[in-house]
Amino acid sequence: MQAAAAKLAADYQLSPTATDHDFILELTRDGLQLRWSARPDYQPLVLDYSRGRQAWRQQLGGGKQEAVVRALGVAKGIRPRILDATAGLGRDGLMLAHAGCEVWLLERHPAIHALLDQAVLHLQQYQQAQEKVQWALNAHVLPRGSLLEYSEMPADLQDLGIDAVYLDPMFPEREKSAAVKKDMQILQHLAGADLDADGLLPAALALAKHRVVVKRPAKAPFLAGQTPSTQIASKKHRFDVYVKAPYVKSNR
Template structure:
């Protein structure tokens, strides 16, 4: 999806100044207050309403918005019912074996859901996101969550940065995190597979991460203890060294590249 296919809009006049500021920052047109159901010129909006910033498909039969959400929804439910200690992502980064929660660099942050699980388990998580659109969504979600008494202490352990992860990692010397976590966009899928709504929106915006092998290679040089790559369960491994081990769930798989034992 190119810039000409995306615009910024809002639900109420009071959000127009903020919508225009977002549009200026991202170099997108702003169509001010509008009802997404009746927008024909843009297939997707960055949409601002009283719930925050979201991606909203336009048209009468469009699905609901996609936003970074840490207070309610799945993230809120998980937080209220014991966190995510039993989730595979927690096992993959080595939380069960480490004497203390590791510092995790999430180099493909997306909407930050896995990072939020890890932050809820005590990890300090640095998030890198190279798509300006996805970064804007994630930044908005973190700001909203910071004001919540329950989610606030968790997102305080999440540090969002903008930029290309490969360039960032190459610009550093030595190891920069205990664990580096990668969840690259998979370029192909089985037509019969169910695809999450956010993935349907994200793919044309961010494309496929064809440079995943390059990112894995530099991550292996910058992680102190391990690199974890999240993949669709039946997807091939990222080109490069073979993983040390794998953890497989119903729909996802975690390829673990162990460099040395976690302290």
């Protein structure tokens, strides 16, 4: 296990020592987990899309009625190729993959990237072993990175033929913390508020051929102050849709 943990640390360029860190990735027999060492009252965050609540949501809730799926414009004959440029724990991105879209997941935080990459790998292996419908193969975790890191868009991103970019940057928290799910709280403390998020909109609009969708808390201002073409509301959130060009239907 120690050798495997050291290899993961090297692969994901994480610090191999577990001292003096507020957050620690631990390799267990069931995979990676993220522990907040300053808050032992919090269960470690385990990202496993093959079982429990997370799997249930993918199986039963991953339908066309999900607001994120509707906001991305998934419909009969329309399965956009999507870049999820703030992938986080991959819940929204995997929902879109489950809905039949090819999805590339981009995440800049090394520990979150490692958790996500391992979780997607595990889900793909699980689906292959179970001979289940292998929709997870539609999800591709990109090397750690950010649209904001490039002065020019790298050719390999441009070559993917991205129809839509999805953005869900962390909003500075205003709700009472009890209202925020615990795994999201851990994420907030680990990655912090994405105060540079406004810069993502022009980069996303430059890359997407058809549309950019931004998830915001219901009452939050528009990203970069830019008014969207249309909006889709869910219980606590709003999906701001910036349409560049209509999709073209295929027979998928």
